[in-house]
Amino acid sequence: MKFRFVMQGRSAPRNLIYDNATSHLAWEDSGQRVSLAGVGLEYRDRAFPLPTITSPECPAPKSHAPRTLKIQLGLKCNFSCNYCNQASQPNESQGEIEDIDKFMASLDDWLKSPPDRIEFWGGEPLAYWKILKPLAERLREKFPSANMGMVTNGSLLDDAKVDWLHEMLFSISISHDGPAHKQNRGPDPLDNPDVIRRALVKLRPRIGFNCVLTKDHCSLAAVRKYIADALDVDEHVITLNTEELLLPYDLKGMASSPYTREEHQRVYDTVFSEIASRKSTDVVQVRQKIDDFFRSVASARPVMANGQKCGMDQPDALAVDLKGNAITCQNTSSDTDHLMGNVASFERIRLRKARHFSTRPKCLDCPVVQLCKGACMFLEDELWDAACDNSYTYNSAVLAGALYILTGAVLSGVEPCPIQSSS
Numbered sequence: 001m002k003f004r005f006v007m008q009g010r011s012a013p014r015n016l017i018y019d020n021a022t023s024h025l026a027w028e029d030s031g032q033r034v035s036l037a038g039v040g041l042e043y044r045d046r047a048f049p050l051p052t053i054t055s056p057e058c059p060a061p062k063s064h065a066p067r068t069l070k071i072q073l074g075l076k077c078n079f080s081c082n083y084c085n086q087a088s089q090p091n092e093s094q095g096e097i098e099d100i101d102k103f104m105a106s107l108d109d110w111l112k113s114p115p116d117r118i119e120f121w122g123g124e125p126l127a128y129w130k131i132l133k134p135l136a137e138r139l140r141e142k143f144p145s146a147n148m149g150m151v152t153n154g155s156l157l158d159d160a161k162v163d164w165l166h167e168m169l170f171s172i173s174i175s176h177d178g179p180a181h182k183q184n185r186g187p188d189p190l191d192n193p194d195v196i197r198r199a200l201v202k203l204r205p206r207i208g209f210n211c212v213l214t215k216d217h218c219s220l221a222a223v224r225k226y227i228a229d230a231l232d233v234d235e236h237v238i239t240l241n242t243e244e245l246l247l248p249y250d251l252k253g254m255a256s257s258p259y260t261r262e263e264h265q266r267v268y269d270t271v272f273s274e275i276a277s278r279k280s281t282d283v284v285q286v287r288q289k290i291d292d293f294f295r296s297v298a299s300a301r302p303v304m305a306n307g308q309k310c311g312m313d314q315p316d317a318l319a320v321d322l323k324g325n326a327i328t329c330q331n332t333s334s335d336t337d338h339l340m341g342n343v344a345s346f347e348r349i350r351l352r353k354a355r356h357f358s359t360r361p362k363c364l365d366c367p368v369v370q371l372c373k374g375a376c377m378f379l380e381d382e383l384w385d386a387a388c389d390n391s392y393t394y395n396s397a398v399l400a401g402a403l404y405i406l407t408g409a410v411l412s413g414v415e416p417c418p419i420q421s422s423s
Helices: 097-110 125-142 159-167 178-184 194-202 220-231 251-255 261-276 284-299 343-348 381-407
Strands: 002-008 016-019 024-027 068-072 117-121 147-152 170-175 207-213 240-245 317-321 325-327 339-342 410-416
Touching: 002 381, 097 125, 097 343, 117 125, 125 147, 125 159, 159 170, 159 194, 178 220, 194 220, 207 220, 220 240, 220 261, 240 284, 240 381, 251 381, 261 381, 284 381, 339 343, 381 410
Parallel strands: 068 117, 068 317, 117 147, 147 170, 170 207, 207 240
Antiparallel strands: 002 016, 002 410, 016 024, 317 325, 325 339
16 A cells, blocks of 8 residues: 655655555655665665465464474563563463473474574573573583573572573573563562673673563653663663563553553654654664664565564464473463464464464555564454554654654655556
């Protein structure tokens, strides 16, 4: 679908025409493609492979050669975050020490090539330390070149664990919402910062922080400043990432989501202004998303060349627990209908609870679909509607920021642009 981007600059307004299906971006008055020289790119169309398109009506299989292997240790956590994407899942099932031998022995039967990346997930993965440590050590021995990583709330770190993570070449991301942490997540590990400060030195550059934005706290600059101040380090030392404006998985998530037009506008204004002022353009996800948009325009990327935002819809991304159960993603439980099968019968595994964005109404008619890439692939009904609204607000602000960087003009409106008839 084509859109008119109404742009306000220092001179007379000059609009852009954007085709979300082909990534074509041109000035309306001249028809000329927008120059990409200012962002170091040039136009070079190329061919794109098409991703796997999955839906409950057409469930996709998984590959015996996953590039990313996510191991779910269990869903228990010592925190209770307001918007937790696992809270709606049962957390009784978990791996046991006895499962490790069987899991390791099974790998040669179903894993046909070494994964590029192995991730260890909770709940809180360090709450499963007695399982995590021997499991990771055996996997490191078997796959010495694999990147290993985890997301942790940081509260269970100690000096011995930091040393072990360093020796194992782990990458870690510490979940922290800056000034909103105690409101959103619980006790603040930065109240006693010595261990995390030591981890910041010892694990660098394989350590960063990850935040979630809500209707009340949506400033990435404020998150970075809070963390830097608490650790008594310069802000440039803090590698920050974000999961964007939260996606709601239950009523608590809905309560943290913007609801009114004013709340959505406040999020939009904050995200855009921090990009335009370069306060957030080095946040990992923000930088990557803006660069990806520029590259999509430069290469004429078709919208159907995009998989889902999380990547877990693709055959080469697999989440399993220690009993070999394959699950929709690391945030789901095998005790629910997110169970896809078991690696013991690998050919029968099917991703039944996910939808590629192209199978949802309205996604292909959205101006930010090339940035959003479909939000969460398994949400439905009112949770999906709220997730779509949140993702639209956030990605519209990032799009406006990208256009400002590219043209120096401010996006003031988006209008559907009727496709001209060739007759």
